[in-house]
Amino acid sequence: MRVSLKDVAAHAGVSIKTVSNVVNNYQHVTPAMRERVQRSIDVLGYRPNLAARHLRKGRTGIIALALPELGNPYFAELAASVIDAASQHDYIVLLDHTGGSREQELLVSQGFRARVIDGLILSPIELETEDLRDRSEDVPLVLLGERDYDLPYDHIAIDNVAAARAAVRHLIGLGRREVAFIGARRGRSEPAQLRVRGWREELAAAGLPADEGLVAATDGWGHADGALAMNHILDSGRRPDAVFAYNDPMAIGAMRVLHERGLRVPEDIAVVGFDDVIEGRFGAVTLTSVSPDKAAIGRLAVESVLARLHDRAPEPRRIWADHQLVERESTLGRPAATNRGAA
Amino acid sequence: MRVSLKDVAAHAGVSIKTVSNVVNNYQHVTPAMRERVQRSIDVLGYRPNLAARHLRKGRTGIIALALPELGNPYFAELAASVIDAASQHDYIVLLDHTGGSREQELLVSQGFRARVIDGLILSPIELETEDLRDRSEDVPLVLLGERDYDLPYDHIAIDNVAAARAAVRHLIGLGRREVAFIGARRGRSEPAQLRVRGWREELAAAGLPADEGLVAATDGWGHADGALAMNHILDSGRRPDAVFAYNDPMAIGAMRVLHERGLRVPEDIAVVGFDDVIEGRFGAVTLTSVSPDKAAIGRLAVESVLARLHDRAPEPRRIWADHQLVERESTLGRPAATNRGAA
DNA sequence: AACGGCGTGTATAACGTTGTAAAACTTGAG
DNA sequence: CTCAAGTTTTACAACGTTATACACGCCGTT
Numbered sequence: 131m132r133v134s135l136k137d138v139a140a141h142a143g144v145s146i147k148t149v150s151n152v153v154n155n156y157q158h159v160t161p162a163m164r165e166r167v168q169r170s171i172d173v174l175g176y177r178p179n180l181a182a183r184h185l186r187k188g189r190t191g192i193i194a195l196a197l198p199e200l201g202n203p204y205f206a207e208l209a210a211s212v213i214d215a216a217s218q219h220d221y222i223v224l225l226d227h228t229g230g231s232r233e234q235e236l237l238v239s240q241g242f243r244a245r246v247i248d249g250l251i252l253s254p255i256e257l258e259t260e261d262l263r264d265r266s267e268d269v270p271l272v273l274l275g276e277r278d279y280d281l282p283y284d285h286i287a288i289d290n291v292a293a294a295r296a297a298v299r300h301l302i303g304l305g306r307r308e309v310a311f312i313g314a315r316r317g318r319s320e321p322a323q324l325r326v327r328g329w330r331e332e333l334a335a336a337g338l339p340a341d342e343g344l345v346a347a348t349d350g351w352g353h354a355d356g357a358l359a360m361n362h363i364l365d366s367g368r369r370p371d372a373v374f375a376y377n378d379p380m381a382i383g384a385m386r387v388l389h390e391r392g393l394r395v396p397e398d399i400a401v402v403g404f405d406d407v408i409e410g411r412f413g414a415v416t417l418t419s420v421s422p423d424k425a426a427i428g429r430l431a432v433e434s435v436l437a438r439l440h441d442r443a444p445e446p447r448r449i450w451a452d453h454q455l456v457e458r459e460s461t462l463g464r465p466a467a468t469n470r471g472a473a
Numbered sequence: 474m475r476v477s478l479k480d481v482a483a484h485a486g487v488s489i490k491t492v493s494n495v496v497n498n499y500q501h502v503t504p505a506m507r508e509r510v511q512r513s514i515d516v517l518g519y520r521p522n523l524a525a526r527h528l529r530k531g532r533t534g535i536i537a538l539a540l541p542e543l544g545n546p547y548f549a550e551l552a553a554s555v556i557d558a559a560s561q562h563d564y565i566v567l568l569d570h571t572g573g574s575r576e577q578e579l580l581v582s583q584g585f586r587a588r589v590i591d592g593l594i595l596s597p598i599e600l601e602t603e604d605l606r607d608r609s610e611d612v613p614l615v616l617l618g619e620r621d622y623d624l625p626y627d628h629i630a631i632d633n634v635a636a637a638r639a640a641v642r643h644l645i646g647l648g649r650r651e652v653a654f655i656g657a658r659r660g661r662s663e664p665a666q667l668r669v670r671g672w673r674e675e676l677a678a679a680g681l682p683a684d685e686g687l688v689a690a691t692d693g694w695g696h697a698d699g700a701l702a703m704n705h706i707l708d709s710g711r712r713p714d715a716v717f718a719y720n721d722p723m724a725i726g727a728m729r730v731l732h733e734r735g736l737r738v739p740e741d742i743a744v745v746g747f748d749d750v751i752e753g754r755f756g757a758v759t760l761t762s763v764s765p766d767k768a769a770i771g772r773l774a775v776e777s778v779l780a781r782l783h784d785r786a787p788e789p790r791r792i793w794a795d796h797q798l799v800e801r802e803s804t805l806g807r808p809a810a811t812n813r814g815a816a
Numbered sequence: 817a818a819c820g821g822c823g824t825g826t827a828t829a830a831c832g833t834t835g836t837a838a839a840a841c842t843t844g845a846g
Numbered sequence: 847c848t849c850a851a852g853t854t855t856t857a858c859a860a861c862g863t864t865a866t867a868c869a870c871g872c873c874g875t876t
Contacts, residue, residue: 132611134861134862134863135862135863135864136862144825144826145825145826145827146826146827146862146863146864147825147826147827147828147864147865148824148825148826150863150864151824151825151864153863154864158823158824158825159824159825160823160824160825163824163825177584177588178588178862178863179528179861179862179863180588180589180863181524181527181528181533181589181861181862181863182528182831182861182862182863182864183862183863183864184524184527184831184863185522185524185525185528185831185832185833185861185862185863186830186831186862186863186864186865187831187863187864188831190524190589191589192567192589200543200549200550200552200553201546201549201550201553201751202549203544203546203549206543206544206545206546206549207543207544209543209568210543210544210570213569213570222567222586222587222589223567223568224535224565224566224567224568225552225566225567225568226556226565227553227556241520243565244565245520245521245523246523246524246533246534246535246565246589268475352751353751353752353754353755357755379751379755382752382755382756383755385755385757386755386756386757389757408544408695408696408722409696409725409752411696412696412700412722412725412726412728412729413725413729413756413757414728414729414732414756414757414758415757477831477832477833478832478833479832487855487856488855488856488857489832489833489834489856489857490833490834490835490855490856490857490858491854491855491856493833493834494834494854494855496833497834501853501854501855502854502855503853503854503855506854506855521832521833522831522832522833523833524831524832524833525831525832525833525834525861526832526833526834527833527861528831528832528833528860528861528862528863529832529833529834529835529860529861530833530834530861531861
């Protein structure tokens with residue numbers, strides 16, 4: 131059986147509370163007493179029972195991180211950064227994945243999935259503002275990612291509109307004129323709305339038409355969805371000279387299709403992705419991408435949720451993380467002359 | 474404040490234990506009483522306190538899954554499969570990542586990282602047999618992956634030697650004669666030993682020499698490590714006509730180097746990876762790979778750890794999951810004639 | 817010599833739940 | 847109408863921890 135405070139107390143010949151005081155570094159303990167108790171702790175191999183501590187203090191030391199998709203390396207890297215940040219505050223991270231479905235996101239936000247947590251960091255895809263409005267749960271919630279919510283929760287994200295505009299501006303600067311957008315999500319909600327808006331705004335700023343036929347909606351956000359969307363655009367007879375994808379896996383899926391159809395990247399079509407995942411640096415054509423500061427996002431998310439947990443909670447805020455555009459082969463140089471007006 | 478059994482009991486005018494009986498579907502409760510209590514539960518919005526339940530029962534309902542690397546999509550997919558399998562048994566998964574370092578793996582195996590778990594599924598990289606031998610922790614442990622341990626724990630893996638032999642046999646069957654192996658790990662431990670052994674055995678079976686100069690050791694198992702290893706082999710003046718990589722990211726890293734150096738895949742050099750990650754299906758050259766049955770591995774791991782937890786524990790066993798070789802473009806066709814003996 | 821104040825250690829009562837054993841109700845037979 | 851046997855409900859203790867309030871001894875001061 132596991133050894134408890136009582137056993138240590140008996141072994142050291144002191145009261146239970148004194149042992150507890152030593153374990154918790156309570157200040158009013160003489161060095162002699164502290165050492166005597168510590169020796170008993172070491173001898174017996176005592177380790178505190180977290181359930182009992184939790185029951186007493188009302189804290190578990192666990193925060194949950196709910197992500198739509200673990201398979202996407204962006205989220206995997208983000209998870210790693212959250213886990214690291216949390217461990218620096220002696221917190222453990224319970225990873226959950228929602229599959230990006232509204233139903234699962236709702237369950238998570240209302241605390242039905244993981245009921246042993248002090249705080250929750252949620253990266254929603256389909257969840258609506260109204261879904262969160264009547265959240266009865268009392269564990270602190272921090273939102274992550276692109277969606278725009280008007281709610282009393284901290285929200286950490288990069289400036290998606292600005293980032294998308296930078297990507298499109300880069301393409302236009304290379305002489306591209308017909309920039310497709312891949313990954314506007316199908317369905318009533320529009321999670322990619324900010325990036326589409328950035329695309330639209332930057333085209334307008336450059337005096338170019340925003341051809342809505344160059345915006346491809348998809349069901350998911352994986353390689354296959356990007357490939358499907360690219361095929362869809364090309365099958366419609368359009369021939370853009372650039373593609374901006376919602377994320378890197380979709381960009382890579384699109385590049386595969388371009389390769390299959392004999393279109394060269396970047397000569398015929400330039401491609402820009404989003405998230406800067408490692409995979410984009412090792413393809414036959416390396417991928418230009420918007421690189422969010424994942425480490426900062428993870429750190430800020432943990433700090434926000436812990437701040438709220440410890441009641442040092444300021445007003446709910448929107449916190450911006452940095453981003454930058456990383457240029458690689460997929461946008462190298464100006465378009466090949468042959469491509470213009472080929473259709 | 475949160476509502477407890479006591480509050481519900483007061484509201485329904487019954488004892489605490491009766492409410493508990495209703496919550497736990499205890500059998501000796503009249504339908505009338507059950508409904509009356511249930512109504513109070515619904516009205517007050519009662520939700521059980523897991524910490525108290527844990528303290529009382531000694532179970533948390535959480536199992537930990539410790540993986541070396543979340544960024545590798547193989548592990549991400551595996552994690553998803555474990556999470557799904559666990560949720561079918563009403564268990565929650567706490568994901569931990571060790572970075573593949575011996576120190577972290579040791580901490581995890583001894584329960585210092587996550588101290589609130591009923592069971593542990595660990596995929597070790599560097600951990601030695603001796604490290605686990607004097608494990609004092611009493612939570613059930615299930616091992617995952619390639620390492621070969623002679624210890625009283627369940628171990629779930631595919632037959633790595635057979636899988637590696639199948640990959641090499643496929644290459645030899647295509648007429649390849651100089652097959653390099655990328656990813657024998659540097660350092661005293663040799664986690665890739667089974668796959669190297671398969672490589673060696675199959676070459677021997679085909680009457681081909683096992684040129685140890687074609688085995689490249691690396692520090693890690695990512696894209697960059699594969700690229701480094703490939704460069705190392707080519708810089709040494711050797712010119713293999715096939716490469717078998719420890720995993721898909723390394724294979725893709727190697728393919729990038731081949732592309733940069735103007736070597737064609739598969740004409741000049743065929744490439745086979747391991748794990749069959751999604752990324753391998755969307756490169757300019759799709760990747761032939763050994764595909765382990767990840768869903769089965771996750772399911773078996775969860776079932777093993779829960780069996781041990783519930784004392785239906787049989788002898789420690791080695792459990793084999795299926796695998797198959799998926800052929801794609803990177804091994805399509807026979808070698809180009811020009812390449813032979815080019816060096 | 818008595819007293820207040822301070823620093824250190826201790827008994828006790830929670831936290832919310834479930835297992836045990838006993839009490840309180842049914843039911844049916846004599 | 848009583849009693850035994852069975853069914854349903856209840857009181858209470860325990861799980862391991864920490865907060866509260868108090869007791870004790872030791873100072874220096876009056």
